[in-house]
Amino acid sequence: MGSDLLTIKHLNLYSREGSHLVKDVSLSIGHGETLGIVGESGSGKTLTLKAIIGLLPTGIRETCEEKKIEGKCAMIFQSPLTSLDPLYPVFRQLVDVVEYRQGVSRPEAQKIAEGWLQKLSLPEDLAEEDRYPGELSGGQCQRVLIALALATKPDVLLCDEPTTALDVTVQKQVIDLLKDLQKELGFAMIFVTHNLAVASQLCERLAVMRHGEIIEEGRKADVLKHPAHAYTKELVDSVLSVPEVD
Amino acid sequence: MDHMLELRDICAYYGDKQVLFDVDLVIGKHRTLGLVGESGSGRSTLARVVTGLLKKSTGTVVFDGEVQGAKRSAEFYRRVQMVFQNPDASLNPKHRIGTILTDGMVIQGVSRADAMVRCRELITRMDLPEDTLERYPRSFSGGQKQRIALARALCTDPDFVILDEPTSALDVSVQRRMLDLIKEIREERGLTILFISHDLGVIRDICDDIAVLRHGVLQETGESAAFFASPKTDYGRELLKAVPRIEYE
Numbered sequence: 001m002g003s004d005l006l007t008i009k010h011l012n013l014y015s016r017e018g019s020h021l022v023k024d025v026s027l028s029i030g031h032g033e034t035l036g037i038v039g040e041s042g043s044g045k046t047l048t049l050k051a052i053i054g055l056l057p058t059g060i061r062e063t064c065e066e067k068k069i070e071g072k073c074a075m076i077f078q079s080p081l082t083s084l085d086p087l088y089p090v091f092r093q094l095v096d097v098v099e100y101r102q103g104v105s106r107p108e109a110q111k112i113a114e115g116w117l118q119k120l121s122l123p124e125d126l127a128e129e130d131r132y133p134g135e136l137s138g139g140q141c142q143r144v145l146i147a148l149a150l151a152t153k154p155d156v157l158l159c160d161e162p163t164t165a166l167d168v169t170v171q172k173q174v175i176d177l178l179k180d181l182q183k184e185l186g187f188a189m190i191f192v193t194h195n196l197a198v199a200s201q202l203c204e205r206l207a208v209m210r211h212g213e214i215i216e217e218g219r220k221a222d223v224l225k226h227p228a229h230a231y232t233k234e235l236v237d238s239v240l241s242v243p244e245v246d
Numbered sequence: 247m248d249h250m251l252e253l254r255d256i257c258a259y260y261g262d263k264q265v266l267f268d269v270d271l272v273i274g275k276h277r278t279l280g281l282v283g284e285s286g287s288g289r290s291t292l293a294r295v296v297t298g299l300l301k302k303s304t305g306t307v308v309f310d311g312e313v314q315g316a317k318r319s320a321e322f323y324r325r326v327q328m329v330f331q332n333p334d335a336s337l338n339p340k341h342r343i344g345t346i347l348t349d350g351m352v353i354q355g356v357s358r359a360d361a362m363v364r365c366r367e368l369i370t371r372m373d374l375p376e377d378t379l380e381r382y383p384r385s386f387s388g389g390q391k392q393r394i395a396l397a398r399a400l401c402t403d404p405d406f407v408i409l410d411e412p413t414s415a416l417d418v419s420v421q422r423r424m425l426d427l428i429k430e431i432r433e434e435r436g437l438t439i440l441f442i443s444h445d446l447g448v449i450r451d452i453c454d455d456i457a458v459l460r461h462g463v464l465q466e467t468g469e470s471a472a473f474f475a476s477p478k479t480d481y482g483r484e485l486l487k488a489v490p491r492i493e494y495e
Contacts, residue, residue, distance in 0.1 A: 040417035041388070138285075167284035168444065172488040194417065197490035224494050236492070238418040240447030243474050245486045 004028045005188050006052070006073075006156055009066035013047055013212075016059040022047055023212045027190075029156065034182065034189045036203030036220075038196055038235065044212040045192045049075070049158050052190070071155030078161040080141035081133060089130035090144045091117070094151060101152045116147040120177065139170035143177070150181065157182075159191045163198060175201055196239055200224060208232045248275045249308070250406055250438040251296065256305035258291050258462075265291050266303070266462045273455070278432065278439040280453030280470060282446060282485065288462040289442045293408050296440070297326060310405070324354050327399035331411035333391035337383040343394055344379035350401050361401075368397045372427070389420035393427065400431065410442045425452055446489050450474055458482050 006029045013022035022044040029035050039045045050056050051064075053073050077083045085093065094116060099109035114127050120143040133141050142162060149157060159178075163171040179202060182189055193199050199206060200220055207217040208229065216229045227233040251273040258266035266288045273279045281289050294300040296307060298318040307314040309322065330336045337346055347368070348361035356364075362379070369378045372393040383391060392412060399407055409428070413421040429452060432439060443449050449456060449470065456473045458465040458481065466478045477483045 040419065168446075168488040168490075169284065169484060171490070175490070195490065196418075197492045200493045201490055221494055224492060234419055238422050239492055240445070240451050241491070242446050242450055242486060242489045244491070245477070245483055 004030050004068070005033075005070050006190075007066060007068040008052065008064065010064065011048065011051055011067070012063045013044070013051060013056070014061040016061075021060070021212050022051070025209075025212075025214055027207060027214070027217075029188050029190060031155070032182075032186045032188055033205070034191065034203040036199030036206045037190065037192045037209055038194065038199050038206055039209035040194055042211075043209040045209045046160055048209070049160055049190065049192050053158055069156075072152060073156045073158055074149035074152045074154035075158040075160065076142075076145050076149050076162045078164050080138060080145050080165070083145060084133040084141055086133050089132055090136065090141075091126045091130040094144065094147055097148050098151045113147075113151070116151055119181070120144075120147050121173075122147070137170075139166055139173065142166060142170075142174055146174075146178070146181075150185065150187075154187055156188045156190065159189060159193075161193050164193065164195070171198070178202060196224075196235055208235065249273065250275045250277075250310055251440070252306075252308040253292075253296070254306040254308070256292065256295055256303060256307070258288070258295055258300055258303040260291075260302070264462065266295070269305070269459075269462075269464050271457055271464065271467065273438060273440060275438055276436050277454045278441055278452060279455040279457060280449035281440060281442045281457050281459060282444065282449055283459035284444060284485075286461070287459045289459055290410055291462075292459070293328065293410055293440065293442060296408065297328060298322075320354070324402045325405045326408070327402060327404040327406075328408040328410065329392075329395050329399050329412050331414050333388065333395045333415070334383070336395055337391060337398075339383050341382070342379065343381055343383065346383075346394070347379070347398050347401055350398060354402055364401065365397070368400060371431075372397050387420075389416050389424060392416060392424060396424075396428070396431070400435070403435075404437070406438045406440070408440045408442070411444070412441075413448060414443070414445065421448070428452065446474075446486060458485065 009026045011022060011025040015021055025048055037045045051062055053075050056062060091113065094113045095109045098112045099106055117124050117126055122140060122143055163174050166174060175198065191199060191202050204220055206220050206223045207214045210231050216223060216232050223232060224236060227236060249272045253269055253271040256266055256269040257264060269292060283289050291300060295303045344365065347365045348358055351361040352358055365379055374390060374393060413424050416424060441453055453470045456470045457467040460481050465481050473482065477486055
């Protein structure tokens with residue numbers, strides 16, 4: 001596990017009515033590591049992520065024995081269109097974030113933001129002719145969101161199903177992009193998804209959540225090839241395979 | 247082979263924008279055809295053309311040997327049924343399941359009492375709780391709601407069912423159960439199915455034939471097994487390549 005960047009010990013979350021939503025979740029992640037949290041709807045995976053970054057919905061009660069976060073976190077969400085301000089052109093959002101978070105001058109921020117457009121294969125004419133989120137495709141919006149998150153120079157990138165709303169061909173582009181950027185920039189990543197195949201492509205370690213608990217955690221190869229828990233096995237078996245093409 | 251559905255030169259428009267371009271497609275009787283494509287490819291539009299819900303279209307729809315006019319007969323709407331992706335949007339939250347299921351049959355002239363009897367059989371067949379008919383949609387899980395939507399489609403004893411992303415809103419383990427149920431029902435009733443999905447894993451699991459749509463243009467059609475062995479078009483290949491596979495190492 002190395003020197004830990006982020007450590008959560010015994011996180012518990014309760015709803016206003018008192019139901020136990022997340023039970024005794026402990027996890028840690030070191031520099032440059034990737035952890036996938038896999039689970040079905042209602043398993044508490046998104047809530048766990050929101051507890052880490054401090055974005056819990058009102059009314060959720062949180063207890064945690066230890067929550068140590070060294071460095072900065074940034075988060076990307078499932079639906080790019082609802083997380084971008086629709087009345088705010090995307091390049092301007094990006095320049096604003098760079099200027100504010102990196103504390104640089106406006107022209108400097110402009111230059112850095114142009115670099116991000118290039119890195120994320122976004123249309124570079126956005127710098128001259130800015131557009132609103134509604135004028136971009138879903139995949140482009142998700143890439144803008146990734147640029148916004150990475151422009152804050154995070155040590156940990158938290159991803160909440162960022163490819164679920166995308167078409168498969170676009171999903172593949174975003175997965176490849178995240179892989180490359182992670183290699184290049186070295187941030188650690190916690191990737192929450194219901195899709196075991198997507199998690200397996202991006203993460204070295206996997207944690208399986210069910211009914212608010214982590215029921216199994218370990219190296220990807222161990223979890224997938226020798227699942228210790230029957231539910232993990234069920235999840236692996238539920239993936240409908242398709243043959244490879246050359 | 248006998249055709250259940252034949253589409254010839256289908257073009258469709260939303261306002262001035264053309265969204266389907268000369269689509270030719272046939273579905274054999276008792277076959278399941280998977281219609282794949284990405285968002286905006288025109289899959290759901292094609293389903294609306296088949297069911298006569300989209301007025302602004304040209305081309306010929308032949309159902310079981312009969313050319314369909316602009317207005318479909320009541321018998322057509324008994325024989326052709328549809329299940330949508332989102333059960334929350336397709337089950338009226340203010341009606342009990344009993345009302346939702348029997349309404350379609352009552353419109354077709356079945357008495358409410360007979361309809362209730364048939365509903366009870368269907369509910370049992372779908373592994374739904376016994377008190378289902380007295381309850382409201384909100385008290386069911388997503389998987390149960392989708393089984394209710396399927397039960398409603400089967401109420402009129404159709405020959406041809408259009409399933410529009412019926413498992414996309416479901417968890418993977420629930421999806422598996424739903425697909426198995428559809429396969430069993432298909433055998434029992436000899437259904438012909440048009441199965442719309444973006445998920446090639448699902449298509450491979452359940453379909454005999456496949457049709458690939460992109461930007462409103464049909465790219466390729468053929469037997470599903472042949473497609474998965476070797477797609478005929480570059481786009482088919484690209485689509486197949488993009489499906490995420492489990493990486494064990």
